[in-house]
Amino acid sequence: MLPLTEQTFARVAATLPEWARPSAAAGYEAFSALPPPDPRQEEWRYVEVEVDLDSLQLAESPGPPLPPDVALIGALGEPAGHAINVDGHTVAVEAADGVRLTALGPALAADGETLRGVFRSGPGPRLDRFAAAHHAFATDGVFFHLPRGRRLSAPVLVEFQATRANSLALPRLTVLVEDGAAGALVLHYRSPSGVPLVAVPQVEVVVGQNARLEVSVIQEWGDATRAYAHQTMVAARDGALVLAEAGLGGVNARLHLRLDLEGPGADAQVLGAYFGHRRQTLDYRYYMLHRARHTTSNMYLKGAVGDTARSVFTGLIRIEPEGQDSDAMQTNKNLVLAEGAEAHSVPNLEILANEVRCGHGSTVSPLDPEQRYYLMSRGLDSARADRLQVKGFFEDVLARFPQAALEPLLRRSLVARYDGLQREQSR
Amino acid sequence: MSAALVVRGLQASLGDLAILKGVDLEVPYGEVHALMGPNGSGKSTLCHVLMGQPEYTASGSALVGGTEVLGLPVDARARAGLFLGFQYPVEVPGVTLRELLEEMGQAAGAGAGYWSTVEAAAERMALAPFLGRPVNEGLSGGEKKRSEMLQLLALRPRVAVLDEIDSGLDIDAVREVAAAVEAMRSPDLGVLLITHYSRILRYIAVDRVHVMAAGRVIRSGGKELAGALEAGGYDAMVREAEPAAPPAADDFLQGL
Numbered sequence A: 001m002l003p004l005t006e007q008t009f010a011r012v013a014a015t016l017p018e019w020a021r022p023s024a025a026a027g028y029e030a031f032s033a034l035p036p037p038d039p040r041q042e043e044w045r046y047v048e049v050e051v052d053l054d055s056l057q058l059a060e061s062p063g064p065p066l067p068p069d070v071a072l073i074g075a076l077g078e079p080a081g082h083a084i085n086v087d088g089h090t091v092a093v094e095a096a097d098g099v100r101l102t103a104l105g106p107a108l109a110a111d112g113e114t115l116r117g118v119f120r121s122g123p124g125p126r127l128d129r130f131a132a133a134h135h136a137f138a139t140d141g142v143f144f145h146l147p148r149g150r151r152l153s154a155p156v157l158v159e160f161q162a163t164r165a166n167s168l169a170l171p172r173l174t175v176l177v178e179d180g181a182a183g184a185l186v187l188h189y190r191s192p193s194g195v196p197l198v199a200v201p202q203v204e205v206v207v208g209q210n211a212r213l214e215v216s217v218i219q220e221w222g223d224a225t226r227a228y229a230h231q232t233m234v235a236a237r238d239g240a241l242v243l244a245e246a247g248l249g250g251v252n253a254r255l256h257l258r259l260d261l262e263g264p265g266a267d268a269q270v271l272g273a274y275f276g277h278r279r280q281t282l283d284y285r286y287y288m289l290h291r292a293r294h295t296t297s298n299m300y301l302k303g304a305v306g307d308t309a310r311s312v313f314t315g316l317i318r319i320e321p322e323g324q325d326s327d328a329m330q331t332n333k334n335l336v337l338a339e340g341a342e343a344h345s346v347p348n349l350e351i352l353a354n355e356v357r358c359g360h361g362s363t364v365s366p367l368d369p370e371q372r373y374y375l376m377s378r379g380l381d382s383a384r385a386d387r388l389q390v391k392g393f394f395e396d397v398l399a400r401f402p403q404a405a406l407e408p409l410l411r412r413s414l415v416a417r418y419d420g421l422q423r424e425q426s427r
Numbered sequence B: 001m002s003a004a005l006v007v008r009g010l011q012a013s014l015g016d017l018a019i020l021k022g023v024d025l026e027v028p029y030g031e032v033h034a035l036m037g038p039n040g041s042g043k044s045t046l047c048h049v050l051m052g053q054p055e056y057t058a059s060g061s062a063l064v065g066g067t068e069v070l071g072l073p074v075d076a077r078a079r080a081g082l083f084l085g086f087q088y089p090v091e092v093p094g095v096t097l098r099e100l101l102e103e104m105g106q107a108a109g110a111g112a113g114y115w116s117t118v119e120a121a122a123e124r125m126a127l128a129p130f131l132g133r134p135v136n137e138g139l140s141g142g143e144k145k146r147s148e149m150l151q152l153l154a155l156r157p158r159v160a161v162l163d164e165i166d167s168g169l170d171i172d173a174v175r176e177v178a179a180a181v182e183a184m185r186s187p188d189l190g191v192l193l194i195t196h197y198s199r200i201l202r203y204i205a206v207d208r209v210h211v212m213a214a215g216r217v218i219r220s221g222g223k224e225l226a227g228a229l230e231a232g233g234y235d236a237m238v239r240e241a242e243p244a245a246p247p248a249a250d251d252f253l254q255g256l
């Protein structure tokens, strides 16, 4: 294990190509200068971070991979590729013929030219101290490249796992979808339960003109993992971005997401289904930036919290002066299933153009007593009635998830989460 | 054999608001009764108090197939054999009618023939295309009422209380619903049909008509009672039932 020191940074930076080193240096500088998250800042208001970053260490070598998730792999059928990163080290990559799915380390050496424009173009080092640590100390990850005009029908599966106690895992996913290309990616986050660790994954996606990428994130970190993920997605003219996240794991899991609609006609669809239990905090900070004409976006997130869990959704739609004729919608609906649980929903709009359509809606409510009564009048006991209502609550958002094959799996996980609450309440 | 539904001295309130002020009513097995009454007289309240809607406080007695249901949770009342067809069926987003019917079968411990019976009934009622759609969401008024009837058939209750099953239906749909009610008539079932219109009574041979006003059943009689109501309205009947009541403010104003 390596401590987060200047020596470690120097060692890490030496493995990067010359051109990438300044970003690592900026990371180390920010890591040394930035204060830890402060609960007085709006950004951390609802989140108890409780992480002493400086006490964490990097895994010098990866632990053994977790057993394969047979249900997920089965649901995906024949993925076009499959990459596994454990404790920051990419340990396995398989890809169908002609599919460019590789480990980042070797790719930086071999495919440097293509990577130059994308690698670390995403979340910056000064976003927060976690991002700084990532830039300073990350070495490896996965690179997925769809060259011009390439269209993949099957998705690729990327697994980010963390296994070592008291470690800081820093996996990175870099995706380049060139003009006219299209593909789909499933990103699965996992760690064993009961092992305290911190993960700071970063994902950067660049989508070219008339290109399309669908990303499905299945967040199933273990119950002692604290995860602070940063993700950016950029679309050029008429490019399309889809991000769907299912948030289930972690004691404290943040996804900081920024989407840039840079080219005219670019579109983004953002979907979310999350369900917190016990003392989890599921925390979403989503920024949707309309920076060109005729850009369109729709965010639709639904979440539930039980036990003493907490969810936070902070969303911002910003339409720049260049974003005339844009259309943006942001919706966040929450079910609060227990006295001790709470959901915070804070949608924001910043509109600097005058010819736009833009809306937002957010709700936080308990289960609907009318529905419960109606269902019970048909002979269902209250537990069955509520379970059905919870299932129904998530249905419309699941139906909009891009990978239809994942739908039954995710539905099962969400309902199982609800069943877990019931048992704990009746004990 | 005792009646399917026996209601005695049923009082109910919503907070401080007393709505039912002592309802007495009996529906024997094998019979179909109509309950009529002006808007706001408490008909829907009676339905929900029988079903156990938790907002109401109730006292008195309500026997369903001999079981006292007051005080029981809603689902236990359903299992005791009470079915309520809602005046305003509730939308359940994301849950299909098929899923609901399956859950109902499981909750009732239904046997192997359950699903084929339900499917056949859905087919008969032209509801098959709705099985895959969310419960009551985006359904027309008539479709909602038919969906309620299908659920009734699936549950095979002892008592069916149908709250305005004919409201908002076109003539053909009224006739269909009426035919469905007649088809259900059996020695194991008592039906209480709440309606504003004697129109549906043309297609159903109701055994008795009850008239409710201001939280009480003020008259019970044969089918001819519905005809009398049609002709004279509720007002006359209400005044007749309470001859000692002081003149209403409206009458005073009308005299000016």
Ligand SMILES: Nc1ncnc2c1ncn2[C@@H]1O[C@H](COP(=O)(O)OP(=O)(O)OP(=O)(O)O)[C@@H](O)[C@H]1O
Binding pocket: B014, B017, B019, B037, B038, B039, B040, B041, B042, B043, B044, B045, B046
């Ligand atoms: N939730 C409520 N809050 C306040 N008052 C209520 C509520 N529910 C019923 N009431 C009152 O109780 C009385 C009886 O209402 P109910 O709905 O039972 O009448 P009804 O006979 O079914 O009328 P309709 O023929 O219009 O359906 C009315 O005066 C009504 O305003």
Ligand SMILES: [Mg+2]
Binding pocket: B043, B044, B045, B087, B163
């Ligand atoms: Mg009514």
